[in-house]
Amino acid sequence: MALIAFEKVDLTLGGRPILAGIDVSIRKGEFLSVVGPSGCGKTSLLNLAAGLLTPSAGRITYAGKPVTGPRQDIAIVFQDYGKALLPWRTASGNIALALEAMNYPKEKRAARIAELLALIGLSRHADKFPNQLSGGMQQRLQIARCLAQDPSVLLMDEPFGALDAMTRQALQDEVLSIAARTGATVLFITHDLEEAIYLGDRVIAMRPNPGRFEISFDIDLPRPRDQLTTRERPEFLKMRRELFDVIKEVEH
């Protein structure tokens, strides 16, 4: 059953066509990866799904109804975590922001914050300010804040792009486990082909100028995924090769 659907969506900003003919249905509980070269409109795609932008043509629906603006149950994880967190609030305080916005009952907030901090492994750092945390921890904190919204959809915009390889892998597995546990639908933007295949149930590759879908295929790899064994499977390598060729071709 489609949770988010793009129906013949075009997007023009400042006179320039950003996206053209976007047509996709994201199933409930699906993990959809989107890859593409820079400038192919991946971020705009995500902003449209979030309700932060309105399409110039076509429409976007959520659970069958048109998207008119941001919804509390759609959470966005940005790449620049440093800028998306409130530097003057502690880790607890940052998570609390989402609860405040939801008018979550005051008596229950502390418990929920503790629960979320434990989920992402930051319990010991509850009273630290963001600039006292490492990059990976800050990104985890942003994810925790998003989870506080009890989202049915997680929109992630190259969330691990600014992190080192080891942290990235740890967080990839954490996202997979969170998605499995909560049953959330995930739209994951990245330019890392292996990450896209590793994480997703389906992957879409885009081409730029204007942004369009080039190719899409299902990822038939078993879950749960494993950083070592999954990445060595012949199917993984085959899909990686295919994506690589597509991206190389559209980059020109």
Next chain:
Amino acid sequence: MIALPQLSRVGWLLGSVGVGLLFILLWYGIAQARLVSPVFLPSPERAWDALVYGLTEGDLGAKTLGTVERMIYGWLLASLVGIVIGAMIGVSEAARAYVEPTLEFLRPLPASAMMPVAIAILGLTDQMVLAVIAFGALWPMLLGTVHGFAAVEPRLYQVSRALGLSRFAVIWKIALPSAMPDILSGMRVGLTIALILAVVGEMLASRPGLGQAILLAARSFQSADLYAGVILLGMIGYVSSVLLGLCEGRLLRWRQSHH
């Protein structure tokens, strides 16, 4: 660069106080040797005696209080107006477009230059001095606030929309804390200006306060009283700066970078 021996903080503090005392000794030496006429440079003990006498038996205490009161009232008034109006201007791009060029033109005007205008309108009164202090202190606060609100990280506005925060919540929880460093910095500068204008205002309008006191002391060649007053003014500046610094430190705890 010279490598430092690992002295404790207290050690360095004592060392620098020691150097300060050396300067005072130098002052004493110059005064004793009469290298400069005592009319211009009284000996440190005479200045100190005048200070103590003025505070205990004379009216120096009342005059200090007068100057401090003026400074604080004017500064608080300017803060209130500056922050409220600054916030309103800062959050609206349209308002900024209309107002900023005018502000930019008015900014370099010295507040003291408004004094003749203020005298023309209000006469040589306490209200005139207060008005000039408030006007002078207003600018850094207004500009600091506008800048602080205008410079809020745009990503945070997106986050607010995604979370569904109300307009009030956005200003109170996001914009205001984000602008706080700039607002406080503007308040700091405003306080310095308030002190300066209080002194000038007292001198010009002959209002009771330290400014008037030191001017009178100069006219009657009472150099010890004069220096005593100047020292007091320095102390007012110092104490107010330290107090404000403490407040800043507490409000802006999160800026300490431990990483």
Next chain:
Amino acid sequence: MSAEAKRLDWRGLVIPVGFVVGAEFAARATGWESSMLASPSGIVAAFWTVLIDGTLLHATAATLATSLAGLAIGSIFGLLIGIPLGLSRTADRLMEFSIEAFRPIPAVALIPIALLVFGFGFRMEISIVAFAAFWPILILTRAAVAGVEPRLIQVARALGFGATARVWKIVLPAALPRIFVAFRLAAGIALIVAVTVEIAANPLGLGYNMILAQQTLRPELMLALLVWLGVVGWAFNHILLWSQKRLFGPAAMIRIER
């Protein structure tokens, strides 16, 4: 730069133009005579008069002369003390108390002392301006010298430069842009302090002429001088900004800030 930015944003002119037009209209419509305020046309007329009879230029020259002289003296001392303090952490820490003790003294508080020593005139004003300009130069030069990219100094040492050569070839050139910004700041302060001294006590220059105009109940002249003062301050700052861009722009060593 986008096409939108290049086009003059007319919204910024609405308030000033509206104000001037409104004031002129109010003055004419009410036929209002005042010893306190004047109409814009009256101000322009007064400005023209003092321009022609030389008073304006004379006063401006006096104020600028004292500002620049005070700035020069304050800068020299500021650099002489600021650079060594920036280079030597030891000296800096030892001087901390003395600097923090003297810094909060408002320059205007020294007016009576200067009056005592010099009486009225140029020297008194220059000394106060020098005191006021000294502090920002000292503090910011110290910070600029101490804040030189440590990597550059490491490179200098690796290349085998001795201490003097390091200071001369690396530290000072690296600190120069920020020192220039300090100088620009001090220049603004110098002008303001000069005018303040003239208003408070010293019978020369633009400030004095403003007080005189107020006392002789000539508000048009007083306001004309006020506007002129704003123009002078603005021009002064922009000349320095322009020089900053010319001197340091190509090397991209500094962000252009106001």
